[in-house]
Amino acid sequence: MKLTSRSVSRAVLVSAVVTATASAAVLVATTSANAATTLGASAAQSGRYFGTAVAANKLGDATYVGILNREFDMVTAENEMKMDATEPQQGQFSYGNADRIVNHARSRGMKVRGHALAWHSQQPGWMQNMSGTALRNAMLNHVTQVATYYRGKIHSWDVVNEAFADGGTGARRDSNLQRTGNDWIEAAFRAARAADPGAKLCYNDYNTDNWSHAKTQGVYRMVQDFKARGVPIDCVGFQAHFNSGNPVPSNYHTTLQNFANLGVDVQITELDIEGSGSTQAQQYQGVVQACLAVTRCTGITVWGIRDSDSWRASGTPLLFDSSGNKKAAYNSVLSALNNGTQPTGTTQPTTTTQPTNPGGSCTATYAEGQKWSDRFNGQVTVTGASNWVVTVTLSSPQKVIATWNTTATWDSSGTVMTARPNGNGNVFGFTVQHNGNWNWPSLSCRTG
Secondary structure, three states, X not given: OOOOOOOOXXXXXXXXXXXXXXXXXXXXXXXXXXXXXXXXXXXXXXXXXXXXXEOXXXXXXXXXXXXXXXXXXXXXXXXXXXXXXXXXXXXXOOOHXXXXXXXXXXXXXXXXXXXXXXXXXXXXXHHHOOOHHHHHHHHHHXXXXXXXXXXXXXXXXEEEEOOXXXXXXXXXXXXXXXXXXXXXXXXXXXXXXXXXXXXXXXXXXXXXXXXXXXHHHHHHXXXXXXXXXXXXXXXXXXXXEEEOOEOOEOOHHHHHHHHHOOOOEEEEEEEEEOOOHHHHHHHHHHHHHHHHOXXXXXXXXXXXXXXXXXXOHHHOOOOEOOOOOEOHHHHHHHHHHHHHHOXXXXXXXXXXXXXXXXXXXXXXXXXXXXXXXXXXXXXXXXXXXXXXXXXXXXXXXXXXXXXXXXXXXXXXXXXXXXXXXXXXXXXXXXXXXXXXXXXXXXXXEEEO
């Protein structure tokens, strides 16, 4: 089959620790009368979307289309909007198959992610043989023409796809586009903004899920630079292809949150997780919960509908089996979406302010975040000092499983966390796995 947005022969990442979120028990089905019964409707309760990749040649498959129309509210063209499909001959554009997908989606009230305007792979033959200024101009013309053609119809564009190298350098990928000059990505984003000012403009890549990896840091630095210089970038896409050798990392939420803190939306764009049964369901649950925990995580797209539709079909990585039946992973995703938007647990005020220690000069204010059946988020705002030290004391058997915007250490019991600034301001947060204890942690603040 034609490749989607990656090569089957890619080496997987070195095995990472399975996320604490994903290793929790799979959520049971939500029974509330207000719970949504489809993925798109459930995600919409929190202002997010839930989408899927769509192939034009499967729009005649009644089972496929039935699931598509029922479950999803966002679509991404699997191959039909890539460079080789939309400009097979230089200056001659072809939109027939892409239009089939876009028109199907829009006629049913679905939004569309555009994928992808500029990419080193799946270039048409004529472009593969170009270099230098000629290639740069051809790429920019392609971005301009395609984005202009679909102006007003696209929610988010993957403007540039997979421009960073794997490995430990965090450097750009060596490609014909990269060899036109290091500013080629910036130039593509500026051209896309001019062509369609209303679309969200995203950078999209794979193997950027683990915060500690060099590739993730390389993309982060680029986005940070773009935001500082006013380059028009609105979102970052995380492809999120996972398997037993590359599971959902324990710091996945941290990755999403740190990018969001730069002032961009984050989107999970090509999610699939090889496996089966409860293990696969737990991994899917963890990804959904990580997105729900980040305000600027605006949506999730799975890369296909049924296992048989997947580029990784032998790994059964999707939410529906080859016959179109819902899998355990589907149930865990739906429950996570519903539980994430309908919190359960004790009722407490939305914020509480802890006074400073005697003689101190800072105040820590706790605000309740999202809650799920097995965990909750908390956010702390510190005022009065920039060199603060906040002590967060949990109630046993609670455990902090993720933090953001702080440098944290723990005592030997694991229930007392000391948080200090890490250069990202005076607001930090954490996720608590409550293990049946819903009490808020207590805070104290001092200067350090």
